[in-house]
Amino acid sequence: xxxxxxxxxxxxxxxxxVALEIFSLVLxxxxxxxxxxxxxxxxxxxxxxxxDLEESVTDYFSLKSVNEELSEENARLRNxxxxxxxxxYKKAMRQDSVVQMVExxxxxxxxxxxxxxxxxxHKLQNYITINRGSKNGICQDMSVISSCGVVGVxxxxxxxxxxxxxxxxxxxxxxxxxxxxxxxxxxxxxxxVKDIGxxxxxxxxxxxxxxxxxxxxxxxxxxxTVITSGYSDYFPEGIMVGTIESxxxxxxxxxxxxxxxxxxxxxxLSYVEVLDYKxxxxxxxxxxxxxxxx
Amino acid sequence: xxxxxxxxxxxxxxxxxxxxxxxxxYFLGVGNPYLYIxxxxxxxxxxxxxxxxxxxxxxxxxxxxxxxxxxLHSFSCVFAQFVAxxxxxxxxxxxxxxxxxxxxxxxKSMGVSSFMKLATLVVLCHHGSLFLLEAFSVQHLGLxxxxxxxxxxxxxxxxxxxxxxxx
Numbered sequence: 532x533x534x535x536x537x538x539x540x541x542x543x544x545x546x547x548x549v550a551l552e553i554f555s556l557v558l559x560x561x562x563x564x565x566x567x568x569x570x571x572x573x574x575x576x577x578x579x580x581x582x583d584l585e586e587s588v589t590d591y592f593s594l595k596s597v598n599e600e601l602s603e604e605n606a607r608l609r610n611x612x613x614x615x616x617x618x619x620y621k622k623a624m625r626q627d628s629v630v631q632m633v634e635x636x637x638x639x640x641x642x643x644x645x646x647x648x649x650x651x652x653h654k655l656q657n658y659i660t661i662n663r664g665s666k667n668g669i670c671q672d673m674s675v676i677s678s679c680g681v682v683g684v685x686x687x688x689x690x691x692x693x694x695x696x697x698x699x700x701x702x703x704x705x706x707x708x709x710x711x712x713x714x715x716x717x718x719x720x721x722x723x724v725k726d727i728g729x730x731x732x733x734x735x736x737x738x739x740x741x742x743x744x745x746x747x748x749x750x751x752x753x754x755x756t757v758i759t760s761g762y763s764d765y766f767p768e769g770i771m772v773g774t775i776e777s778x779x780x781x782x783x784x785x786x787x788x789x790x791x792x793x794x795x796x797x798x799x800l801s802y803v804e805v806l807d808y809k810x811x812x813x814x815x816x817x818x819x820x821x822x823x824x825x
Numbered sequence: 826x827x828x829x830x831x832x833x834x835x836x837x838x839x840x841x842x843x844x845x846x847x848x849x850x851y852f853l854g855v856g857n858p859y860l861y862i863x864x865x866x867x868x869x870x871x872x873x874x875x876x877x878x879x880x881x882x883x884x885x886x887x888x889x890x891x892x893x894x895x896x897l898h899s900f901s902c903v904f905a906q907f908v909a910x911x912x913x914x915x916x917x918x919x920x921x922x923x924x925x926x927x928x929x930x931x932x933k934s935m936g937v938s939s940f941m942k943l944a945t946l947v948v949l950c951h952h953g954s955l956f957l958l959e960a961f962s963v964q965h966l967g968l969x970x971x972x973x974x975x976x977x978x979x980x981x982x983x984x985x986x987x988x989x990x991x992x
Contacts (some may be wrong), residue, residue, distance in 0.1 A: 543875075544874040544878065547874075547875055547878055548907050549902060550903065551878055551879075551882050551903045552900055552903055554882075554899075555882070555885070555896040555897075555899040556896065556900060558889075558895040558899065559894075559895065559897055559900065559958060560896075561895075561896075562895040562896065563894060563895065563897070565961065566958070566961045569961045569962065581905070584987070593957025604937035637895075638932035649989075678979055683875070749962065802846055
């Protein structure tokens with residue numbers, strides 16, 4: 532206690548000095564407009580930097596929910612897109628046809644978002660597991676796409692999960708077509724195609740797949756876009772598949788050997804959309820009835 | 826021993842002289858002498874340090890009231906007083922006739938050389954903090970330094986003249 536008093540007796544004047552200086556500074560900042568504004572703008576700057584820092588750290592915590600929201604939104608927008616296409620189709624039909632088509636069955640898709648929970652790219656037969664199952668309305672043979680393009684087809688379903696056979700599996704072939712490069716606006720709207728082929732993957736590099744059954748007479752170029760044809764009952768027409776990386780014309784074969792660079796990066800795939808085709812059953816029954824007749 | 830009456834009158838003269846005359850004087854458009862800090866030197870060392878700080882603050886505050894810059898001169902004055910108090914023993918001759926208990930700081934008590942050295946340090950600290958706080962930025966550092974040096978030179982010159990002619 533004594534030493535405390537001694538301490539204040541010796542150094543108290545310095546506290547007094549500091550107090551007076553602080554009081555003066557308070558006066559300066561409070562009653563001088565110029566200094567006040569400078570202090571406040573500096574404070575603003577500082578708090579801005581601090582909030583920026585905080586944001587850059589806490590941003591990562593919300594990434595998961597942001598991703599989920601975005602994938603939900605993608606699915607919703609995809610639904611809207613199908614509806615709009617349907618609407619445009621109906622309108623066009625009404626104008627130039629006496630037949631009143633109710634809707635284009637090939638556009639009757641609904642979309643649902645899902646998260647990839649298991650994935651492989653380096654095996655010969657790769658599979659993807661997603662976190663939606665029959666309780667969410669997933670059925671076998673539904674098509675799966677991501678925002679970048681075609682992913683695969685649902686093969687087996689449990690209550691809460693589903694197994695997808697991706698493009699990176701020799702078990703599926705996807706009917707594709709090579710888009711004609713649009714030289715005018717009309718070409719674009721008509722969406723002309725060069726030819727139809729089928730996409731298959733035989734193992735190896737997960738970035739590339741092969742396209743087969745494109746006849747030799749078709750003139751293709753490096754960089755041409757490959758999209759789904761819509762002929763299989765899995766995928767709607769026009770979903771992006773990839774671009775032509777290289778092609779080869781074997782002398783003893785009637786078809787090209789085309790290497791396609793896939794637009795989806797399967798190694799980083801995390802959110803996908805599952806498409807439900809409304810008339811799938813009807814189409815399948817019709818086709819299988821004909822096939823069994825033969 | 827100087828009486829408190831004498832200090833009071835000196836206080837008034839310093840404030841009024843500074844506000845009415847010296848503040849109107851803009852040497853070359855950059856410098857302004859702040860002679861009022863001679864009051865800091867005039868306070869006898871027998872005064873308690875609390876009292877000296879208080880007087881320094883009041884002096885600065887009085888100037889502030891007239892110049893419309895609350896806090897600016899108060900800060901610099903208290904700071905200058907602090908520097909003067911802490912550095913005085915650096916400049917006091919060792920031998921010597923200087924009686925630090927009774928006399929104020931002046932040429933008479935310290936000799937020209939020691940006093941002017943002390944005054945230079947104090948004035949530079951005072952003007953430096955004053956102009957820095959006034960500009961409140963280091964954007965125009967060159968101009969700031971010129972203003973500090975010109976003003977300090979003026980103040981020191983006037984201080985020397987006044988101290989020399991003090992009876």
